[in-house]
Amino acid sequence: MNNSLVEQGKAQKFSAKNIRVTCSDYWSSYAEVFDPDTHQSVGKHTGLTNHVEGFNATARHGLGRLTRQTLSFSKNKENHEAVLHAFILQYNQEMMQKYQTR
Structure with missing residues (x-):
């Protein structure tokens, strides 16, 4: 390549x-x-997949609905997407604050 x-x-x-x-x-x-x-x-x-693998681990840890055999999984697709969207917004905000204070 x-x-x-x-x-x-x-x-x-x-x-x-x-x-x-x-x-x-x-x-x-x-x-x-x-x-x-x-x-x-x-x-x-x-090492080219480290960042996305780290984010996936953070998301699974922070959102119980992303783990296997969980009782907290949303049966409604819109609710599931809304919770995931809110998590990503919060994660991005925390990362921006973390790197702006350096």
Whole structure:
């Protein structure tokens, strides 16, 4: 792939405004979701999926409805989406405050 994301074992950083490639692990279903021209399957050793994996763990920890076999899962799709939306808004606000105070 041109403009390899990994140079000398360190991942390049991309801003959200300038994403040129999407990275995922080797799960075959990603081929149906991501644009094949910009998608790159990578192993865990590259570190390119760390941020999204960290967010997923935070979301599962903060929202019991995202864990398996939970009693708090919304049966109504709109309620489930509203709670997830509220969580993401709060998470983004906390991250903005965290990085603005540095």
